[in-house]
Amino acid sequence: MQKVIFIGAGSIAEALIQGWVEQEVVPSKQIYVTNRFHFERLEYLSSCYGTQILQDKNEIYDADLIILAVKPKDAKTAMQSIRPYISPNASILSVMAGISINTIENELGNRPIARVMPNTSATIGMSASGVAFNQDATVIQKQTFLQMLEAIGIVIEVEEDKLHAVTALSGSGPAYLYYLLEAWESVGTEFGLSKEDVRTLMIQTIAGSAAMLQSVKEEPTILRQKVTSPGGTTEAGIRALESNHFKEAIFACIKSAEARSRELAKGV
Numbered sequence: 001m002q003k004v005i006f007i008g009a010g011s012i013a014e015a016l017i018q019g020w021v022e023q024e025v026v027p028s029k030q031i032y033v034t035n036r037f038h039f040e041r042l043e044y045l046s047s048c049y050g051t052q053i054l055q056d057k058n059e060i061y062d063a064d065l066i067i068l069a070v071k072p073k074d075a076k077t078a079m080q081s082i083r084p085y086i087s088p089n090a091s092i093l094s095v096m097a098g099i100s101i102n103t104i105e106n107e108l109g110n111r112p113i114a115r116v117m118p119n120t121s122a123t124i125g126m127s128a129s130g131v132a133f134n135q136d137a138t139v140i141q142k143q144t145f146l147q148m149l150e151a152i153g154i155v156i157e158v159e160e161d162k163l164h165a166v167t168a169l170s171g172s173g174p175a176y177l178y179y180l181l182e183a184w185e186s187v188g189t190e191f192g193l194s195k196e197d198v199r200t201l202m203i204q205t206i207a208g209s210a211a212m213l214q215s216v217k218e219e220p221t222i223l224r225q226k227v228t229s230p231g232g233t234t235e236a237g238i239r240a241l242e243s244n245h246f247k248e249a250i251f252a253c254i255k256s257a258e259a260r261s262r263e264l265a266k267g268v
């Protein structure tokens, strides 16, 4: 990639920039960033990662890749504002939740498009991303997109419609785990442990459990059973989760997020 332009300079743009710069996927001097307000945010990204500030929309013309990283509600305005300046050779990578490939094609024309749902762990090369391509993306272009996404974590290719579920699961997923940690910290401190100690214990518990799932290759149910001694503490804890409708809460969480992604697709 010779020249990459980020439209939008928020959390996910920063995660991708940091991941790609640190993994040496794109030299920072070849990354240009623009947003709507807050020029200081562009200066912050320049000072942290060495990215360029897009000074003039005419600088978009020789870009090879445009990253669409604005909120879904700003998608149309952002695409319309860049449309006159994009060269026919430029590809698009969109991370916007819910915004369909068809909507992007209608605004920016038929060209190679990757619709991606990463997560903020891209910052440290640990994203779990889903991607769908349009028909204009050739095999070689898909490989280039996949290489960029593999540099910031793991990636799976899915049918476009399944990106709503990917968004609800792994796109939003880090927030659910941070929320869980917040709850563990609250209850742990009720028992007199310090917040820092609870955090240390539970971050390692999350990391260790994830590593077990990856390396041992046993079903989660089996791994859970190995922790659950008959008549023991885990059994008591799981029983409390069940009587407090834990599974129903998780289903409601993912279904609500998936439905919201579908609403965003309709501009609701």
Ligand SMILES: NC(=O)C1=CN([C@@H]2O[C@H](COP(=O)(O)OP(=O)(O)OC[C@H]3O[C@@H](n4cnc5c(N)ncnc54)[C@H](O)[C@@H]3O)[C@@H](O)[C@H]2O)C=CC1
Binding pocket: 007, 008, 009, 010, 011, 012, 013, 034, 035, 036, 037, 069, 070, 071, 072, 074, 077, 078, 081, 095, 096, 097, 098, 117, 118, 119, 120, 171
């Ligand atoms: N934050 C996350 O964990 C993830 C976010 N996404 C998607 O990424 C997109 C951005 O999300 P965040 O970074 O969280 O949002 P954010 O609110 O942090 O950043 C949005 C950026 O877009 C800019 N912007 C708005 N309108 C613009 C325009 N017309 N032209 C240029 N820039 C414009 C804003 O100035 C801001 O810099 C959303 O569509 C979201 O669905 C996808 C995966 C994960």
Ligand SMILES: O=C(O)[C@@H]1CCC=N1
Binding pocket: 097, 167, 171, 172
């Ligand atoms: O909350 C959102 O809408 C975005 C999409 C996935 C993560 N953040």
